Amino acid sequence: MFLLSFFTRIFHYLPSELSHFLALNGLKVAYSTGLLKILTKSSDGKTKKISKDSKNLSLNNFKNYKNKLGIAAGLDKDGEYIDCLAALGVGFIEVGTVTPVKQAGNPKPRLFRNRKDKSLLNRLGFNNKGVESLVENLKKRNSTIPIGVSIGKNFDTPNEHAYQDYLFCMEKVYQYSNYIAINISSPNTTELRELSNKEFLKDLILKIKEKQNLLSKSFNYVPIFIKISPDETKQELEEICNCIIDCQIDGIISSNTTINHADKNGYGGLSGLPLRDKATEKLIFIKNIVGNRIPIIASGGVMSASDYLDKINAGADLVQVYTGFIFEGPKLIKDILKNELI
Numbered sequence: 001m002f003l004l005s006f007f008t009r010i011f012h013y014l015p016s017e018l019s020h021f022l023a024l025n026g027l028k029v030a031y032s033t034g035l036l037k038i039l040t041k042s043s044d045g046k047t048k049k050i051s052k053d054s055k056n057l058s059l060n061n062f063k064n065y066k067n068k069l070g071i072a073a074g075l076d077k078d079g080e081y082i083d084c085l086a087a088l089g090v091g092f093i094e095v096g097t098v099t100p101v102k103q104a105g106n107p108k109p110r111l112f113r114n115r116k117d118k119s120l121l122n123r124l125g126f127n128n129k130g131v132e133s134l135v136e137n138l139k140k141r142n143s144t145i146p147i148g149v150s151i152g153k154n155f156d157t158p159n160e161h162a163y164q165d166y167l168f169c170m171e172k173v174y175q176y177s178n179y180i181a182i183n184i185s186s187p188n189t190t191e192l193r194e195l196s197n198k199e200f201l202k203d204l205i206l207k208i209k210e211k212q213n214l215l216s217k218s219f220n221y222v223p224i225f226i227k228i229s230p231d232e233t234k235q236e237l238e239e240i241c242n243c244i245i246d247c248q249i250d251g252i253i254s255s256n257t258t259i260n261h262a263d264k265n266g267y268g269g270l271s272g273l274p275l276r277d278k279a280t281e282k283l284i285f286i287k288n289i290v291g292n293r294i295p296i297i298a299s300g301g302v303m304s305a306s307d308y309l310d311k312i313n314a315g316a317d318l319v320q321v322y323t324g325f326i327f328e329g330p331k332l333i334k335d336i337l338k339n340e341l342i
């Protein structure tokens with residue numbers, strides 16, 4: 001673990017996007033050579049088999065998870081690192097966000113690390129290799145831990161036709177996912193967040209629900225989660241949550257990155273420590289509305305084991321890490337899991 005922490009710190013001195021790429025590929029090499037097992041002495045993600053035919057991710061089914069800690073969307077956009085991330089001991093991984101057609105995302109530089117604030121600013125813009133490529137990687141994976149797949153729309157699909165992109169991706173990933181996350185909250189695809197407005201949301205959700213009902217006749221029931229922005233007002237959150245409940249969507253992921261910041265690197269979504277308290281506040285608000293009717297996956301600013309516990313105490317059923325993992329490396333996962341009782 002010491003060696004992994006050492007490399008995590010070394011990578012901090014490289015440009016952000018390059019260092020993420022090198023770190024993930026280093027992890028992959030360490031996994032395939034067996035070195036990772038020696039370095040972490042952790043489980044290989046296969047110790048407890050997750051039943052793929054569970055009816056849904058109800059609160060009870062979460063109990064089948066090896067633990068409540070997961071990797072958030074965006075770290076492994078194309079599902080290329082599932083086995084090595086699973087080897088770190090997490091209970092689940094959310095891959096994506098993928099879009100129907102491969103796209104390059106926004107011009108570089110588009111990812112910035114602020115070591116003093118322990119934050120990341122990103123304006124990647126759904127760079128991904130397309131949903132078909134992700135599906136190939138899902139088929140190849142060895143790990144049996146639950147996989148959520150985050151789906152989105154291509155940058156040039158107008159919002160009026162966005163549902164077609166979501167339905168297309170759903171159909172492709174459905175039978176290979178343990179849950180599907182509908183990303184309508186990334187700030188880096190122009191007007192994407194407008195999909196959570198009343199004007200679009202109900203229509204989009206109903207179409208997604210209809211597709212889920214249809215697909216679940218041929219395959220197992222795969223729960224749908226909606227990922228929410230932390231920048232919604234309380235009134236907007238109330239409307240979104242009520243719509244989610246009314247339309248029988250299975251769960252909520254709260255939250256994505258925030259655009260309310262004054263980061264010196266300009267526009268984009270901010271994550272990490274500065275997001276932590278805001279995300280927890282929104283989590284508590286959402287929990288008060290939905291109660292135990294649907295599960296909530298918490299995301300936003302989990303930088304330590306105590307941040308993780310705060311999310312659980314605030315009502316989260318599962319918790320995800322991203323920026324904390326970038327800053328602390330595999331040690332963060334080890335620290336959190338050390339104290340976890342499920």
Ligand SMILES: Cc1cc2nc3c(=O)[nH]c(=O)nc-3n(C[C@H](O)[C@H](O)[C@H](O)COP(=O)(O)O)c2cc1C
Pocket residue numbers: 072073074075077096097111120122124126150183186227255256257270271272273275299300301302320321322323324
């Ligand atoms: C570089 C980067 C890329 C991200 N890409 C995605 C993405 O593709 N889809 C998504 O739903 N969230 C994405 N996120 C948001 C994370 O999943 C997470 O919700 C957010 O960063 C807050 O958690 P954190 O503070 O632990 O990082 C991304 C975050 C970062 C930092």
